[in-house]
Amino acid sequence: MHLAYPAVLSALLFCTGLYGVLARRNAILVLMSVELMLNAVNLNLVAFDVWLSRTAEETLHSGQALTLFTIAIAAAEIGIGLAIVLAVHRNRGTADIDKLRDTAERHDPDGTDHDALTAEQSGEAQKAEATA
Amino acid sequence: MTLAATAGLLTAGPTTRAAAETHGFLSPTGVEIAFLLVGLVTFGAALVTVTTRQLVHAALWLVVTLGGLAVEYLLLTAEFIAWVQVLIYVGSVVVLLLFGLMLTRAPIGRSPDADSGNRWGALTVAVAAAAALVWVVVDAFRTTWIDLDGPAAGSTEATGASLFQNWVLPFEALSVLLLAALVGAIVLSRKAKAAAAIATESTPAARSEEDRIEKDRSDKGRSEKDGIEKDGIEKEGTR
Amino acid sequence: MTTTTLAVLVPLLPFLGAVAGLLLGRTAPGFVRPLAVLPTLTSLVLAALVAVRQGGDAAVNAATELTPTGSVPIELALHIDGFAALVAVLVGLVASCVQIYSTGYLRDDPRYPSYAALVSLFTSAMFLVVYSGDLIVLLVGWEVMGICSYFLVGHYWETPQARAASLKAFLVTKLGDVPFLIGLFALATDAGSFRITRVLGAVASGSLDHPTLIALLLLAGVAGKSAQFPLHTWLPDAMAGPTPVSALIHAATMVAAGVYFIARLLPVFEASQAAMVVLAVMAAVTMAGSALAALAQDDIKRVLAYSTIGQLGYMTGALAVGDRGAAVFHLLSHGAFKALLFLAAGVIIHAAGTNSLAAMSRMRNLRDRVPDAYWTMTVALLALAAIPPFSGFFSKEAVLGVAEHVVTGHTEHAPAAAGWIVLVAGLLTAVLTAAYAMRLWLLAFRGRGAEAPDHGRQPLTMTVVLWVLAAPSLALGGFAFRLLPDWFDGRDLSPTLTTSVLGTGVALVGGIVTYGAWRHTTALTERAPLGAVAAHPEGDAAQVEAEAIATHEPAYGDIAYAPDPADPGRLLLGPLHRHAAAGFHMDAVYRALFVRPVQAGASLVRFLDREVVETYVRGAGALPRWLGAAVRRAQTGNVQTYVSALLAGTVVLAVAVVLVATGA
Incomplete structure (x- = not known):
């Protein structure tokens, strides 16, 4: 099989996942898109591993091993990610990424910027406490 | 496209x-x-x-x-x-x-x-x-x-042999990572009020995992299931 | 020891005493009084020795090069002629009396150590001016005296009057000192040296190219230092300092330094006829104006201050007609009796609890509380009014005598116009001097009303000194006019008949008219009660004086003037009284000429700094601030936007790398 097939499919899937990460509003949809990207990478790894192990350049099967690891890590990551999304949902009542704008610059006049900063920091500290 | x-x-x-x-x-x-x-x-x-x-x-x-x-x-x-x-x-x-x-x-x-x-x-x-x-x-x-x-390049036999001969250390590290993720997910998914009460009492790091669970148990009763499944291991959700 | 060594020790000892006093003042307060008195006394003795050894013969000269300057060298030089020797003795005598008096006057003052050190430093600077043979070294002493005067006038710096007065004294004298400095440089450039002997030699050989300019510049400094018109306004206000300071600095020594300087360098001034006429006019205006002002003052020390200005006018008048012997004779006798007047005034202020003549004229038997001050002040006032046989008579007659010589054409080195100016002004001033002396004596010692409070005897240190100074006020004149010509230039200083009769006559007239006016007005004292006394009459004299100064303006409405209908001065001066009390509004003129423009300039500068310069500074900051605000708009908080931008950049970079790698 021509190597281009899996490689191109992997690239296309990756960019699809990329679009999803950047364009979707709901946090869970973003996580889904991240899974897409991870799977694209996995496909790439497997394809290259099969090619290289056949040409006897590779005896470690590192591609497949890494693919397994990636799958496991992706699973762990989705668990944590969902826990975070749930905590955010509990605190904010929404899972929209658009609404999480705490790092935004406040539109205060000069001189109260530091007040905004301290308010942000204390606010973040409270939220960090709440989610811990 | x-x-x-x-x-x-x-x-x-x-x-x-x-x-x-x-x-x-x-x-x-x-x-x-x-x-x-x-x-x-x-x-x-x-x-x-x-x-x-x-x-x-x-x-x-x-x-x-x-x-x-x-x-x-x-x-x-x-x-x-x-x-x-x-x-x-x-x-x-x-x-x-x-x-x-x-x-x-x-x-x-x-x-x-x-x-x-x-x-x-x-x-x-x-x-x-x-x-x-x-x-x-x-x-x-x-x-x-x-x-x-x-x-087959990726048969179970070949993969298993390769994994447990050449990739043991990353494998074990991965299991530790999974444990950490498990614990993290549990901690993250606690209810906000109970977490705030615990946080104001003492440094969370000093407390052990069991104390925290017991304290939460003795707090308000919950009906919502907050547990999260993790690789087939079920966590007791009711408190 | 050689005369030179003794002469070097004379300024050195008080200087070392000042340094030691400043260093030890806190740590060893027991040593402060001996360190104040003993070096000054020793300097007096040494100065007397130097005078005896010099004896009016050839001048003692000694010099060593201090600084090679590349053009005109500066040398540490001594030039002790008869003038220097005798003036140094006067300085030593008055300084010792003042130091001893101060130990009683500032008995409880916490700042006594620094005060005594500054007085010692001042004494050392005055000795330096007197003995110096190099003009730059003289200038050093001149300026050190100025700064000591600033510190000492500001001794009671808790009172706003003292703070303002010390600054005013410093600034007005500096206004004269800047032209003085320029004049010294011009003189040295023309004469080729800073040494006084060489300068006088250059003048004699006619190599001064700009005598008028130099003389006028130097006169500016003299006018400032010796409180002549128009730079005299600081001296009446400097009475806000302690009385011993007034006695030493503002009566006998520092203000005499200007006169002494002209006496030292008289040939320089004589080289310019215009300068001599200017000097004569200056002297005349000063004499007459100050005497009129003295007649209207309520503060006893301000009367004496204006009197000092007038008497200095006599000295400068004598110099204007080219006779320095008469001028220095008057300087010596004036130094003694004016210091006595001030010290006695200090005793009176302490006893009465006030410095206001209006308040004193409403106290009975003040003279019984201070008998020493009463008798010695009487002696000194008689000397001031130039009544024979007191020393003031002889010295003033010397001045009027030389003026008369010039007028009658007996001398060649002064224009007749100067002589007339000095003579007429001198006689007019003699009338007025007697008038204000009589007024002072009557108001202080012949008051009627409530019994003057008794605060116990005055300290011995204060009263003994009065008698010490009373001796030369009484007796100096009779001996001096015979002996002094040997020390000085040899010209005759004996009183002439015409001027003696005229002078004494007008003085008597002035005194009698004042007495008559007083008899007329004194009945009004009971009808118009007036006066305020110090809050702490049991305190030492310095505290009483400080409180008296601080309360004069709140009590009477003006620092100089009291609305007293029982004041004979009002009757005598008539419509002039108000203007005389305000010093003929010289302060207002200065305020309009200098103070307002400077303040306007300062507010203009402040405006420019705030509105113009700072606008640019803030404008420079505005641009980065706008840029920052623009950049901050990118901080939307939206994570997806951030990542999009990140990845877009990554894609661009990746494509660029590929293109570069493939060599496209």
């Missing part, structure tokens, strides 16, 4: 090559055809996943995508990985995602604001990235073929 454009891109590669091949591009093997067709399905399902307005449908189309990828793995003779893909991804990750959708009260049916205002910029970036990647990849691997004859 439409299917026509995808096909056009794929066929653009061979028509630009002038040299004679031993593999004969103009007569692809059966594996290649199967791969192409399943790839189209997978890609289409992925596109739907990232564009549909119905959130639960997106999760289900993700199942299709992941399943398609499992078939691709089989076609590439990476059997073990294919089944692991089905087990983990389709089996538990998607279930987790569905759980997440339910617990965050995602709207069933069309939600009008599934896409953020960023989508045109995202589209531009994704298309540009896709074009760049595909071009570079095709240009680089024009004369590369995978030899699929012979024993």
Whole structure:
């Protein structure tokens, strides 16, 4: 099989996942898109591993091993990610990424910027406490 | 990207090559055809996943995508990985995602604001990235073929032998990582009020895991299940 | 020891005493009083020795090069002629009396150590001016005296009057000192040296190219230092300092330094006729104006201050008609009796609890509380009014005598116009001097009303000194006019008949008219009660004086003037009284000429700095601030936007790398 097939499919899937990460509003949809990207990478790894192990350049099967690891890590990551999304949902009542704008610059006049900063920091500290 | 454009891109590669091949591009093997067709399905399902307005449908189309990828793995003779893909991804990750959708009260049916205002910029970036990647990849691997004859490259026996001989240390590290993720997920998913009460009392680091659970048990009774499944290990959810 | 060594020790000892006093003032307060008195006394003795040894013969000269300057060298030089020797003795005598008096006057003052050190430093600087043979070294002493005067006038710096007065004294004298400095440089450039002997030699050989300019520049400094018109306004206000300081600095020594300087360098001034006429006019205006002002003052020390200005006018008048012997004779006798007047005034202020003559004229038997001050002040006032046989008579007659000589054409080195100016002004001033002396004596010692409070005897250190100074006020004149010509230039200083009769006559007239006016007005004292006394009459004299100064303006409405209908000065001056009390509005003129423009300039500068310069500074900051605000708009908080931008950049970079790598 021509190597281009899996490689191109992997690239296309990756960019699809990329679009999803950047364009979707709901946090869970973003996580889904991240899974897409991870799977694209996995496909790439497997394809290259099969090619290289056949040409006897590779005896470690590192591609497949890494693919397994990636799958496991992706699973762990989705668990944590969902826990975070749930905590955010509990605190904010929404899972929209658009609404999480705490790092935004406040539109205060000069001189109260530091007040905004301290308010942000204390606010973040409270939220960090709440989610811990 | 439409299917026509995808096909056009794929066929653009061979028509630009002038040299004679031993593999004969103009007569692809059966594996290649199967791969192409399943790839189209997978890609289409992925596109739907990232564009549909119905959130639960997106999760289900993700199942299709992941399943398609499992078939691709089989076609590439990476059997073990294919089944692991089905087990983990389709089996538990998607279930987790569905759980997440339910617990965050995602709207069933069309939600009008599934896409953020960023989508045109995202589209531009994704298309540009896709074009760049595909071009570079095709240009680089024009004369590369995978030899699929012979024993499976990814049989369970071969994978297991390789994993437990050469990859033991990362394997063990991975299990530690999974443990950490498990603990983290549990900690993160506690209720806000109980966590705030614990945090104001003493330094959380000094307390052990059991004390925290006992304290939460003695606090208000809960009816909501906050437990999260983790790789098949069930955590007691009722407090 | 050689005369030179003794002469070097004379300024050195008080200087070392000052340094030691400043260093030990906190740590060993027991040593402060001996360190104040003993070096000054020793310097007096040494100065007397130097005078005896010099004896009016050839001048003692000694020099060593201090600084090679590349053009005109500066030398540490001594030039002790008869003038220097005798003036140094006067300085030593008055300084010793003042130091001894101060130990009683500032008995409880916490700042006594620094005060005594500054007085010692001042004494050392005055000795330096007197003995110096190099003009730059003289200038050093001149300026050190100025700064010591600033510090000492500001001794009671808790009172706003003292703070303002010390600054005013410093600034007005500096206004004269800048032209003085330029004049010294011009003189040295023309004469080729800073040494006084060489300068006088250059003048004699006629190699001064700009005598008028130099003389006028130097006169500016003299006018500032010796409180002559128009730079005299600081001296009445400097009475806000302690009385011993007034006695030493503002009566006998520092203000005499200007007169002494002209006496030292008289040939330089005589080289320019115009300068001599200017000097004569200056002296005349000063004499007459100050005497009129003295008649209207309520503060006893301000009367004496204006009197000092007038008497200095006599000295400068004598110099204007080219006779320095008469001028220095008057300087010596004036130094003695004016210091006595101030010290006695200090005793009176302490006893009465006030410095206001209006308040004192409403106290009975004040003279019984301070008998020493009463008798010695009477002696000194008689000397001031130039009644024979007191020393003031002889010295003033010397001045009027030389003026008469010039008028009658007996001398060649002064224009007749100067002589007439000095003579007429001198006689007019003699009338007025007697008038204000009589007024002071009557108001202070012949008051009627409530019994003056008795605060016990005055300290011995204060009263003994009065008698010490009374001796030369009484007796100096009779001996001096015979002996001094040997020390000085040899010209006759004996009183002539015409001027003696005229002078004594007008003085008697002035005194009698004042007495008559007083008899007329004194009945009004009971009908118009007036006066305020110090809050702490049991305190030492310095505290009483500080409180008296601080309360004069709140009590009477003006620092100089009291609305007292029983004041004979009102009757005598008539419509002039108000203007005389305000010093003929010289302060207002200065305020309009200098103070307002400077303040306007300062507010203009402040405006420019705030509105113009700072606007540019803030404007320079505005641009980065706008840029920053523009950049901050990218901080939307939207993570997806951030990642999109990141990835777009990554894609661009990747494509660029590929293109570069493939050599496209």
